[in-house]
Amino acid sequence: MMPFRYERPGDAADAVRLLAGASNGVFLGGGTNLVDLMKLGVATPDLLVDVSHLPYNRIEPLADGGARIGAATRNSDLAADRVIRARFPLLAQALLAGASGQLRNLATTGGNLLQRTRCVYFQDVSLPCNKRAPGTGCPAREGYHRNLAILGASPACIATHPSDMAVALAALDAVARVRGTNGERAIPLAAFYRLPGDQPDRDTVLEHGDLITTIDLPGLPFATRSSYRKVRDRASYAFALVSVAAALDLDGGAVRDARLALGGVAPVPWRATRAEAMLRGAPATEETFRRAADAELAEARPLRDNAFKVPLASNLLVRVLLDLAADQ
Ligand SMILES: Cc1cc2nc3c(=O)[nH]c(=O)nc-3n(C[C@H](O)[C@H](O)[C@H](O)COP(=O)(O)OP(=O)(O)OC[C@H]3O[C@@H](n4cnc5c(N)ncnc54)[C@H](O)[C@@H]3O)c2cc1C
Ligand code: SF4
Numbered sequence: 019m020m021p022f023r024y025e026r027p028g029d030a031a032d033a034v035r036l037l038a039g040a041s042n043g044v045f046l047g048g049g050t051n052l053v054d055l056m057k058l059g060v061a062t063p064d065l066l067v068d069v070s071h072l073p074y075n076r077i078e079p080l081a082d083g084g085a086r087i088g089a090a091t092r093n094s095d096l097a098a099d100r101v102i103r104a105r106f107p108l109l110a111q112a113l114l115a116g117a118s119g120q121l122r123n124l125a126t127t128g129g130n131l132l133q134r135t136r137c138v139y140f141q142d143v144s145l146p147c148n149k150r151a152p153g154t155g156c157p158a159r160e161g162y163h164r165n166l167a168i169l170g171a172s173p174a175c176i177a178t179h180p181s182d183m184a185v186a187l188a189a190l191d192a193v194a195r196v197r198g199t200n201g202e203r204a205i206p207l208a209a210f211y212r213l214p215g216d217q218p219d220r221d222t223v224l225e226h227g228d229l230i231t232t233i234d235l236p237g238l239p240f241a242t243r244s245s246y247r248k249v250r251d252r253a254s255y256a257f258a259l260v261s262v263a264a265a266l267d268l269d270g271g272a273v274r275d276a277r278l279a280l281g282g283v284a285p286v287p288w289r290a291t292r293a294e295a296m297l298r299g300a301p302a303t304e305e306t307f308r309r310a311a312d313a314e315l316a317e318a319r320p321l322r323d324n325a326f327k328v329p330l331a332s333n334l335l336v337r338v339l340l341d342l343a344a345d346q
Contacts, residue, residue, distance in 0.1 A: 019056050026068045030197050030229055033069050037227040038199045040065040045229060047129025048092070050121050055134060059143045060150060070126055074231050077102065083237025089128030089230040093183070094119065096127060106235060108244035108263050112186035115248040118255055128230040131184055131194070131210075132222065135177035135285075136257050138162055148174045149218040159321065165259060168318040168327045170284040175218030176321065177285055179211065180257050185281035186246050188289050189263040192235050198228040211286035218285075240267035240275065243345060247338050248281070249330060258282030260331045266302075266342040273297040273306070276339075280314070283331055290314045293335065302343045304336065311335040 024046075027033040037043045043065030046052060055061035074088030077099050085101055096102060097113035117125065134140065139147045139157050146154035156175055158166055166176045184207070192207045211222055224230075244265035250256040261281035267274040276297045278290035293310035300306040311332040318328045 019059075020062045020064070022056075022063055023065045024068065025065065026071060030069075030072055030074075030231055033067050033072065034197055034199060034227055034229050036065070036067045037229075040067075041226065043067060045069045045128075047090070047126035048121075048124035049129075050117070050125050051129065051133040055141070058141055060134075060141060069128070069229060072231075074128075080234065080237065083239065084235045087127055087233045087235065089126060089232060091127045093117070093122035093125040093127070093130060096183075097122065104242065106186075106190060106238075106241050106244065108189065108241070108246040108265060109183070109186040109235075111246040112182040112248075112261075112263060115246060115258075115261070116182040127183070127233055130181050131187075131230065131233075132224075133180055134221070136180050137166060137177040140177065149177060149214070152217070152219050162323075163321050164323040165257070165282070166321070166324055167284050168320045168324055168331075169280075169288055169315075170213045170286060171319065172214045172216065172218065174216050175214035175285065177214070177218070178257075178282055179221075179284065179286050181287070182246070182248060182258060182261060182281060184211075185258075185261055185279045185287040186263045187233065187235070188287035189244075189265060189277045189279035190235050190238060190241060191277070192233050194230050195232045195234060196224065196228045197231050198225060202231075204234070207287070208289055214285050221285075238265065238277065241265045241277070243267070243342055244277075245338055245342060247334060249334060260327055260334055262331075262334045262338045264335070264338045264342060266339060268302055268343060271301055273300055273302050278314075278335065280331055280335070283318075283327055290335070292316075297339075302339075304340060307336045307339040307343075308332070310339075 044063040046066040074090040248261040265277040280288040293314040296310040
């Protein structure tokens, strides 16, 4: 591991100032992804600014029935929070579907959102990878890509976004509040992550030195009837092959509204807006759910070894919607 300096600022202003003066510095949350990447030589910062002790570790109610989650809140605390469990069960379920108990005790909300892809080529500095070393190529396209993207990929990169929590937050229209050198701004999660295009090294719209301070969840009354389901190779300690975050609002036998997002299928948490549009006002039947799922996946462009994700995502979406509809 390269030598680095470590700082523990007392407040957000200090944290932002420290990184503004260090072009190769990074924030440190729980370190469960960043430190692994440093050991592998994938990340080589010369300064770590520890933001895990800043006073952003609370979950507070918002006036509209939503919640404000501090970026330093540990994943296990967020998953166990009574308000989150009662009002946003899909978020608690997504967190508990990720990593392990020990990791969740350390991992922070901000760090979870910014964890890097698990593409094997990205993690191996002896191999080319456009995301890690722009312009070197994408060996995954012809190589190992069973777990990679079927939606939103580009010729330059087909990596998937790894976070389970981010998929639930995308379905909930969460907003990241960010503090940078030019002050504070709010970024809806829908605009937070970038598709790879020809610049896959940039995962998000954040600029160097931008600190995530909180995540706002808007009040969504029907989020009480929601769920997160994840399909993976092992029952624990494995990233999603496909996951679904869904909230469903029924009006008698019809769908009044829905919020849907897919994980494990795209370089970003994939908000399923086409499926949502097809569901609104339609009868809450398996046929409707299937049509909506197929509409969302019509744009899928699978490769040699990941075509199984197309029916898997479709079937999982239908199953989750059927279960939510039966639960009303
Ligand atoms: C074995 C293993 C299995 C796992 N399985 C899963 C899984 O199934 N599902 C899943 O979702 N995740 C999984 N994870 C990943 C885990 O959830 C992440 O490592 C963790 O959430 C990252 O949070 P952290 O606080 O440790 O981030 P760090 O590693 O500290 O940081 C990650 C990134 O975020 C940046 N950062 C941190 N905080 C802030 C902030 N406030 N503002 C701006 N930038 C910030 C850092 O600079 C860094 O770039 C797994 C990890 C391991 C090691
Ligand atoms: S898919 Fe993306 S992360 Fe993986 S090798 Fe290709 S460029 Fe790198």
